[in-house]
Amino acid sequence: MTEFLLQLDQVSAGYVQRGKSQQVIVKPFTEGVPAGKLVCLIGPNGAGKSTLLRTIAGMQAPLSGRVLLDGQDIYQMNPADRAKRLSVVLTQKMEVGLFTGYSLVAMGRHPYTAWSGQLREQDHQVVRQAIRMVGAENLADRAFSTMSDGERQKIMIARALAQEPDMLILDEPTAFLDLPRRVECMVLLRNLAHQMGRTILLSTHDLDLALRCADHIWLLPYSGHMRVGLPEDLVLNGAFEAAFHSANVAFDIETGAFKTQSVGHERIALEGEGIQYTWVRHALEREGYAVLSKRAAGIPIIRLGVHGTDTWQLTIGTETCHGETIDALMTALVQGRVPAL
Numbered sequence: 001m002t003e004f005l006l007q008l009d010q011v012s013a014g015y016v017q018r019g020k021s022q023q024v025i026v027k028p029f030t031e032g033v034p035a036g037k038l039v040c041l042i043g044p045n046g047a048g049k050s051t052l053l054r055t056i057a058g059m060q061a062p063l064s065g066r067v068l069l070d071g072q073d074i075y076q077m078n079p080a081d082r083a084k085r086l087s088v089v090l091t092q093k094m095e096v097g098l099f100t101g102y103s104l105v106a107m108g109r110h111p112y113t114a115w116s117g118q119l120r121e122q123d124h125q126v127v128r129q130a131i132r133m134v135g136a137e138n139l140a141d142r143a144f145s146t147m148s149d150g151e152r153q154k155i156m157i158a159r160a161l162a163q164e165p166d167m168l169i170l171d172e173p174t175a176f177l178d179l180p181r182r183v184e185c186m187v188l189l190r191n192l193a194h195q196m197g198r199t200i201l202l203s204t205h206d207l208d209l210a211l212r213c214a215d216h217i218w219l220l221p222y223s224g225h226m227r228v229g230l231p232e233d234l235v236l237n238g239a240f241e242a243a244f245h246s247a248n249v250a251f252d253i254e255t256g257a258f259k260t261q262s263v264g265h266e267r268i269a270l271e272g273e274g275i276q277y278t279w280v281r282h283a284l285e286r287e288g289y290a291v292l293s294k295r296a297a298g299i300p301i302i303r304l305g306v307h308g309t310d311t312w313q314l315t316i317g318t319e320t321c322h323g324e325t326i327d328a329l330m331t332a333l334v335q336g337r338v339p340a341l
C-alpha cells in the first residue's frame with residue numbers, strides 16, 4: 001500500500017465537445033489523500049465539483065492524468081473490483097419506492113454475492129452493521145417511498161457502507177437536510193473516516209460545516225485551479241474568501257461566517273459581553289450598521305447590562321433610553337433617526 005490511498009496525478013476533468021474540442025473545467029492537479037481522512041470539496045455553483053467527483057469515481061475519463069486508488073488506475077479497474085473498493089452516493093433522488101430500507105442497503109452487497117445474488121449470513125451481518133452505523137434501525141422495514149429525504153440519505157449512506165469500500169465519494173450528502181441533520185450527517189461521515197479508517201471525499205455547499213469538520217479542503221474556484229489545504233490555512237491565505245466573493249456577501253475572517261455586505265452604513269458603538277452582545281451585534285449588522293467595539297465622539301452608543309442583565313441602553317447625542325428586547329432597540333434606533341443604510 002502506498003502512503004496515499006487516493007492519488008491524483010496531474011488530473012484534469014471536463015468534457016469533450018462534439019467537434020472534439022475539450023472543455024477543461026478542472027485544471028490539472030496533483031494530490032494525495034491518506035486512508036482515514038475526510039476531505040470536503042467546496043466551490044461555487046458550476047465550478048466543476050460533480051464533474052471532478054465523477055472523474056475520480058471512474059464514471060468519466062479524466063481529460064489528462066491518472067486517478068489511482070491504492071496504486072491502481074480507477075478508470076481502468078473492472079466495475080466489479082471497483083465496487084468492492086469504492087462506493088459512490090450521488091444526489092439524484094432514486095425512485096425505488098417498493099424496496100424497504102433493508103433491501104436497499106442489501107444491494108450494497110451485490111459486488112460480493114455469487115451470480116445468484118443470494119446473500120449469505122455474513123452478508124446479512126454486514127447489512128445490519130451498516131444500518132446500525134448510520135442509526136437507521138427504525139427504517140429497515142419501512143418502504144423507501146415513505147421516507148423523508150434525510151431518512152433516504154441515511155439509507156443510501158448505509159448502502160454505500162455495506163459495500164465495505166476503502167473509499168466513499170458523496171456528492172452533496174447534506175443537500176435536502178435540515179440543519180441538525182446536516183451536522184449529524186457530517187459528524188457521522190467524519191467518524192467513519194476517523195474511527196473506521198475509511199477515506200471520504202464529499203462535495204458540499206455547507207461551508208461552515210466543511211470548515212469545522214474537514215481534515216482537508218479541496219477548494220475549486222471558477223478558474224478551475226484547485227487549492228488544497230487545511231481549512232484554517234485556506235481562510236488565512238484568502239483563498240476561501242476569493243472563491244466565494246460576491247457583491248452582496250462578505251466572508252468575515254474573524255468569525256468564519258458569511259455576512260450580507262452593506263454599503264454606506266452608519267457606525268454605531270456597542271459595549272457589553274457574552275451571548276447578548278453576540279446577538280445584538282448580529283441584529284445591528286443585519287440592518288447594515290458598522291459596529292465598533294469602542295465608543296467614539298459623535299457616534300451613537302449602545303451599552304448592555306447597565307440596567308440589569310438582558311437590558312440595553314442607547315445614547316444618541318444627549319438623548320438616552322433603555323429597554324430589553326432587541327426589537328425595541330431597533331425601533332429606538334429608527335426613532336432616534338439613526339438610519340442604518
Ligand SMILES: Nc1ncnc2c1ncn2[C@@H]1O[C@H](COP(=O)(O)OP(=O)(O)OP(=O)(O)O)[C@@H](O)[C@H]1O
Nearest residue numbers: 015023025043044045046047048049050051052203
Ligand atoms: N455532460 C456535460 N457536458 C458538458 N458540460 C457539462 C456536462 N455536465 C456539466 N457540465 C458543465 O460543467 C460545469 C461544471 O458542472 P458541475 O455540475 O460539475 O458543477 P458543480 O460545481 O457540481 O455545480 P453545483 O454546485 O451547482 O452542483 C458547468 O458549467 C456545467 O454546465
